[in-house]
Amino acid sequence: xxxxxxxxxxxxxxxxxxxxxxxxxxxxxxxxxxxxxxxxxxxxxxxxxxxxxxxxxxxxxxxxxxxxxxxxxxxxxxxxxxxxxxxxxxxxxxxx
Numbered sequence: 001x002x003x004x005x006x007x008x009x010x011x012x013x014x015x016x017x018x019x020x021x022x023x024x025x026x027x028x029x030x031x032x033x034x035x036x037x038x039x040x041x042x043x044x045x046x047x048x049x050x051x052x053x054x055x056x057x058x059x060x061x062x063x064x065x066x067x068x069x070x071x072x073x074x075x076x077x078x079x080x081x082x083x084x085x086x087x088x089x090x091x092x093x094x095x096x
């Protein structure tokens with residue numbers, strides 16, 4: 001069985017290589033509207049891997065930073081943070 005050798009380390013072992021590949025694929029999409037549903041999925045995956053972040057005061061910025069690390073900052077941190085805030089507000093969590 002052949003294994004693929006990656007030229008980068010996994011940015012977050014709890015999230016894993018598949019999330020890293022997914023983040024890179026999301027970054028290839030042209031518009032925020034096209035990226036939005038996939039960012040929501042990726043954020044859900046990260047929330048499952050990092051439940052301690054659910055009540056973190058700067059969760060939006062933490063998520064944006066991690067996703068940026070996953071895709072070598074190919075995605076805009078403000079866009080990611082906004083998607084995190086929208087998801088949280090839908091669930092009744094609000095940011096100051």
